[in-house]
Amino acid sequence: MLTLRAAGLLDVDAGEIVRPGVLRIDGDRIAGVGGAARAAGDEVIDLGDAILLPGLMDMEVNLLMGGRGETGLPSSVKDDPALRVLRAVGNARRTLRAGFTTVRNLGLFVKTGGYLLDVALGKAIDQGWIEGPRIVPAGHAITPTGGHLDPTMFSAFAPDVLKLTLEEGIANGVDEVRKAVRYQIKHGAQLIKICVSGGVMSLTGAPGAQHYSDEELRAIVDEAHRRGLKVAAHTHGADAVKHAVAAGIDCIEHGFLIDDETIELMVAANTWLVPTTRLADAMDMSKADEALKAKAAEMFPKARASVRAAYEAGVRIAVGTDAPAIPHGRNADELVALVERGLEPADVLRAATINAADLIDAPDRGRLAEGLLADVIAVPGDPLRDIAVTQDVRFVMKGGKVVKGGTAHVGQR
Numbered sequence: 001m002l003t004l005r006a007a008g009l010l011d012v013d014a015g016e017i018v019r020p021g022v023l024r025i026d027g028d029r030i031a032g033v034g035g036a037a038r039a040a041g042d043e044v045i046d047l048g049d050a051i052l053l054p055g056l057m058d059m060e061v062n063l064l065m066g067g068r069g070e071t072g073l074p075s076s077v078k079d080d081p082a083l084r085v086l087r088a089v090g091n092a093r094r095t096l097r098a099g100f101t102t103v104r105n106l107g108l109f110v111k112t113g114g115y116l117l118d119v120a121l122g123k124a125i126d127q128g129w130i131e132g133p134r135i136v137p138a139g140h141a142i143t144p145t146g147g148h149l150d151p152t153m154f155s156a157f158a159p160d161v162l163k164l165t166l167e168e169g170i171a172n173g174v175d176e177v178r179k180a181v182r183y184q185i186k187h188g189a190q191l192i193k194i195c196v197s198g199g200v201m202s203l204t205g206a207p208g209a210q211h212y213s214d215e216e217l218r219a220i221v222d223e224a225h226r227r228g229l230k231v232a233a234h235t236h237g238a239d240a241v242k243h244a245v246a247a248g249i250d251c252i253e254h255g256f257l258i259d260d261e262t263i264e265l266m267v268a269a270n271t272w273l274v275p276t277t278r279l280a281d282a283m284d285m286s287k288a289d290e291a292l293k294a295k296a297a298e299m300f301p302k303a304r305a306s307v308r309a310a311y312e313a314g315v316r317i318a319v320g321t322d323a324p325a326i327p328h329g330r331n332a333d334e335l336v337a338l339v340e341r342g343l344e345p346a347d348v349l350r351a352a353t354i355n356a357a358d359l360i361d362a363p364d365r366g367r368l369a370e371g372l373l374a375d376v377i378a379v380p381g382d383p384l385r386d387i388a389v390t391q392d393v394r395f396v397m398k399g400g401k402v403v404k405g406g407t408a409h410v411g412q413r
Contacts, residue, residue: 001026003042009052009368012353015346017382021052025374028399045406047378047395054368055101055375057356058331059274059320060253063088063105064117066324081112088121092132094329097404099377099393102134107141107193109149114167119188136360139189140169142180147211148199174219181223192224196233197240200295207295208237208257217247238262245269256303263313272359274320275307278337282326308342318359319352332390339387374400
């Protein structure tokens with residue numbers, strides 16, 4: 001048995017700090033909470049004045065992109081699948097050590113020969129071969145020809161450059177999108193990521209314009225839901241979001257251009273929003289095409305306002321960063337940005353814990369409670385008073401194993 005001792009711990013549901021913070025760990029689970037949890041003979045990790053939190057969760061990352069040595073879009077052409085996975089090893093480690101113990105990896109848009117690299121990465125982490133967060137993989141994002149995340153949209157490639165196959169996510173028409181969903185599921189995807197509208201970083205077309213037809217959207221949702229998987233949709237435009245909601249899509253990624261009517265529909269349908277709002281402040285556009293800079297200048301101010309409007313209306317929100325749109329390992333910057341937008345710190349912490357756990361149907365995490373996974377982090381202060389302390393994680397435990405900070409002493413009470 002192992003006892004963690006700190007100045008306090010976060011009761012996520014109540015939005016309160018319980019003092020002192022004491023957890024008893026048995027294997028990969030929390031065996032007890034509070035002073036009575038301590039027992040003679042336990043190993044003790046004393047974290048002093050720190051506050052214990054549940055492991056945080058990021059609902060939109062792409063660990064296969066970004067990180068050291070990244071050269072932007074050319075990496076999509078130059079990096080083979082093996083190099084891309086090796087790049088992801090460092091990104092996964094940085095993400096975990098930043099206190100994020102679970103992530104959704106939302107879709108590749110690179111040439112892999114149909115291999116679902118995020119599935120492989122997650123398996124390697126689960127086997128203990130490498131260090132990283134638990135991964136809920138989406139495999140390849142599904143998009144129409146010329147849609148957002150069709151790589152040819154990012155650099156105006158010639159027609160014969162970087163062709164992607166249906167197995168790599170390019171699908172058109174009802175029959176093809178059904179087959180694309182089935183392929184992702186067959187090879188280990190645990191959710192489906194699709195592109196319903198354009199985006200900031202695609203060269204042609206309005207960022208809010210709807211890509212897939214309503215019939216294609218319904219087919220995708222039907223295939224995923226019959227197999228028990230949720231559908232996450234990259235979507236910006238208000239009209240595109242409305243059609244996505246009507247089709248039964250579970251989660252809107254970004255939603256920068258949503259309006260009041262769209263927000264009302266999302267509330268009525270219980271649709272999730274992963275707003276990725278920090279990138280509106282931090283995404284490096286200095287080397288981008290002038291057309292993309294113009295899109296960003298138009299969309300980013302709207303992104304800052306729309307997330308607060310959604311929050312105030314009662315849309316269910318989960319934290320996501322779209323890393324590497326912000327750097328891997330800086331995931332907590334999103335929590336700070338959400339508070340700056342006007343969200344309450346307690347609600348932001350819920351969005352990064354219990355809300356995220358609900359979104360991925362994982363009731364075994366997101367709280368510091370008996371019987372749940374021992375995914376625990378420690379920060380140097382009260383995040384309800386200063387959310388920025390989440391940017392300075394001092395201790396990380398995943399599944400009962402310490403991966404950052406902390407030294408155990410036997411028998412101390």
